[in-house]
Amino acid sequence: MNLSKLESILKGRNSQPHQLIEVLHDVQESYGYIPEGAMREISKTLGVPLIEVYRVASFYTAFTLKPSGKYVITICNGTACHVRGAQLLLDQAVSQLGIKPGEVTDDGMFSIEHVNCLGACALGPIASENESYHHRMTPAKLRKFLNSLSRKEREEVKYA
Ligand code: FES
Known part of the structure; x- marks a missing residue:
């Protein structure tokens, strides 16, 4: 996982749990899926429990937890x-x-x-x-x- 893309998505979003869905959209768009490592970083940065990040990421069909094909x-x-x-x-x-x-x-x-x-x-x-x-x-x-x-x-x- 390219960490610089994730760092740029999370920049300036410390302790902002209301931005969870927006951040997940950005991660999905950048990586083509939501990597597990990204969910951990999102949890730490936004101050949202990891289980909640996972729940939201797995609930919406706009997000995928596995990489997709080209x-x-x-x-x-x-x-x-x-x-x-x-x-x-x-x-x-x-x-x-x-x-x-x-x-x-x-x-x-x-x-x-x-x-x-x-x-x-x-x-x-x-x-x-x-x-x-x-x-x-x-x-x-x-x-x-x-x-x-x-x-x-x-x-x-x-x-x-
Ligand atoms: S049923 Fe609506 S586009 Fe296929």
Whole structure:
């Protein structure tokens, strides 16, 4: 864990327990998850019991306690997306990437998330990759998309 990022997030926030959620958002954004070491530092700095930091960090879906892949593939399985075949998208992602929702591929490139609504029901089924939304997704389009991300990654490694 890069401590300088955490130090900069916590700077000037000594004994300010009301800033817990804001600090957790900043940590999530900087690290991609809430590391255990960060929770300990947040607890000490803000003066919030560690159990409370953990309770808040594990309650809200905006926070994750495990690292995510570079590409977070989110499949919506809300009612509107479900009736339009979201389960087939999830099956495609799981079989193609070889991981289940909440897991990360061994190379750290992909993780799969499963959510109940991404807020674009009329355009479902929806899959997203990090902040980019893909509407009316099909298993075939998802397969091609995941392949293109893998190819892009291999090209970046090749020319790095
Ligand atoms: S149910 Fe999928 S976007 Fe709302």
